[in-house]
Amino acid sequence: MARDRRKKPKYLFFQGRHWFVLVCLVMGTMALAVRGLYVQVIDNDLLQAEGLERQVRVLKMMPARGKILDRRGHVLAVSTPVDAIWAHPASLRQARADWPRLANTLGMETADIGRILKRNINKGFVYIKRSLSPALASQVAALGVRGVYRQREYHRYYPAGRIAGHLLGFTDVDDRGQEGAELAFENHLGGVVGQKRVRRDRRGHTVENLDQISPVHHGRELQLSIDVRIQFAAHQALARTLVEHKAAGGTAIVLDSRTGEILAMVNLPEFNPNDRSTFNTNVMRNRAVTDIFEPGSTVKPFTLSLALQSGIFTPDTKIPTSPGVLVLDRRRIRDIRDYGVLTLANVLVKSSNIGTAKIALELNPSQLVATLQSVGFGQLTGVELPGERSGVLQSKERWRLSEHATLSYGYG
Known part of the structure; x- marks a missing residue:
C-alpha cells in the first residue's frame, strides 16, 4: 500500500502570525478611535480648560x-x-x-x-x-x-x-x-x-x-515738615563744626520754636541712599532718634522756672558762684570761669552750672523730676521715625547732693 508523501504547507506557521498581527492592529486602531471620540466629545471641557490655562495668566x-x-x-x-x-x-x-x-x-x-x-x-x-x-x-x-x-x-x-x-x-x-x-x-x-x-x-x-x-x-x-534749604544749611554747618573740633561725628536738629516742627535733622557721618555701596550699619543709624544724649543746659530754664514758681526766688535773687568751683559728694561742679555773684536771671544768661545747682538744692528734687516729666523729658516725642528711644529720667526716694545738682543743669 503506497504512503501519502504530500508535505504540510511550509508557511502555515507564518500565516498564523500574520493574522495575529492584523487583529492587533485593528484592535489598536479601534482603541485609538474610541479614545479620540472620548477626549473630543465626552471629555472636551477638560481639554479646553487645560488649553486655556496654558494661554491665560494672572x-x-x-x-x-x-x-x-x-x-x-x-x-x-x-x-x-x-x-x-x-x-x-x-x-x-x-x-x-x-x-x-x-x-x-x-x-x-x-x-x-x-x-x-x-x-x-x-x-x-x-x-x-x-x-x-x-x-x-x-x-x-x-x-x-x-x-x-x-x-x-x-x-x-x-x-x-x-x-x-x-x-x-x-x-x-x-x-x-x-x-x-x-x-x-x-x-x-x-x-x-x-x-x-x-x-x-x-x-x-x-x-x-x-x-x-x-x-x-x-x-x-x-x-514732611522738613525744609530742604534748612536741611542743606544744617548739614554744611555741622560738617564745618566737625572739622573745627576734629570730632568723629555729630547730630543737628533745627526746630520751629513756635510750633515744635522739625525743620532739619542731620547726622554725620552720612550715607547716600542712591548708592548702596555707601551703606554701612555703623553710619546708617539715625542717632538723632535712636541714641540717648544728656540734655545739658536745655534743662536749666525748667529748673529756674520751678524756682520762680516756688516763691523762694525772684529774677533778682542774688546767687554767689565764686570761686567757679563747687564740691558736692567729692564731685567738682565747674563754670567756665568765676562769675562772682549773679542774679537768678543772669544765672540763665551765663548758663552757670554752679548757680543752677545752688538754686536747685533749695528745691524738692521730686518736684524737679515732676517738672521735667511734665514737659516731656523721659518720654517719646512722637516724631514717628523708627527706633526712637525715650531717654532716662531717674526718680528716687533719696537723692545725693551731687545727683540733685547734676539733674538741675543736665550733665552727669
Whole structure:
C-alpha cells in the first residue's frame, strides 16, 4: 500500500502570525478611535480648560510708590519706572542656544544664566536681572527668547542724596521701606498690588487683557515738615563744626520754636541712599532718634522756672558762684570761669552750672523730676521715625547732693 508523501504547507506557521498581527492592529486602531471620540466629545471641557490655562495668566500690577515732599513741595523721594527681566526656568533651559545673546544684552556671562536656572529649575518664576532701564528691557524683549519676560517695577531716587539720607531712609529692591520715613510711613507710601488676567501667545507675549481681578492702588504723597534749604544749611554747618573740633561725628536738629516742627535733622557721618555701596550699619543709624544724649543746659530754664514758681526766688535773687568751683559728694561742679555773684536771671544768661545747682538744692528734687516729666523729658516725642528711644529720667526716694545738682543743669 503506497504512503501519502504530500508535505504540510511550509508557511502555515507564518500565516498564523500574520493574522495575529492584523487583529492587533485593528484592535489598536479601534482603541485609538474610541479614545479620540472620548477626549473630543465626552471629555472636551477638560481639554479646553487645560488649553486655556496654558494661554491665560494672572499678572501682578505693581503700584507706584508715593512721593515724599518737603514743606515747600520740593521732591525728596520719587519712584522712577524700571523693568525686571524674569524667566520660566524650564522653558529657558530649552532655549540654550539663545543664552549667549541674552547674556550679552544684559551684561552678564552665559554661565550666570545657567547657574540661575540650575538653582531654580523646579520653580515657575525666577528673576534674571532687575532694575533695568525700560530701553534695555525693550532690547531684551526684542530678542524673542523663549521663556523670558519683562515686568514693570519702580526704583526709588532721592534728589537730596546724602543730605537727608538718615531722615528719609531707603527702600529695598521691591521698593518697600527699610529705614527712616520710608519705613515709618510704608502703609501710606507703598500702595496695594493689583492683579489682571491676560492671554498670551506661545512665546509668552501678552496679546489680550481679559479682565482685572483686583485694582492697583498707587501710594500716596507724604509731605514732611522738613525744609530742604534748612536741611542743606544744617548739614554744611555741622560738617564745618566737625572739622573745627576734629570730632568723629555729630547730630543737628533745627526746630520751629513756635510750633515744635522739625525743620532739619542731620547726622554725620552720612550715607547716600542712591548708592548702596555707601551703606554701612555703623553710619546708617539715625542717632538723632535712636541714641540717648544728656540734655545739658536745655534743662536749666525748667529748673529756674520751678524756682520762680516756688516763691523762694525772684529774677533778682542774688546767687554767689565764686570761686567757679563747687564740691558736692567729692564731685567738682565747674563754670567756665568765676562769675562772682549773679542774679537768678543772669544765672540763665551765663548758663552757670554752679548757680543752677545752688538754686536747685533749695528745691524738692521730686518736684524737679515732676517738672521735667511734665514737659516731656523721659518720654517719646512722637516724631514717628523708627527706633526712637525715650531717654532716662531717674526718680528716687533719696537723692545725693551731687545727683540733685547734676539733674538741675543736665550733665552727669
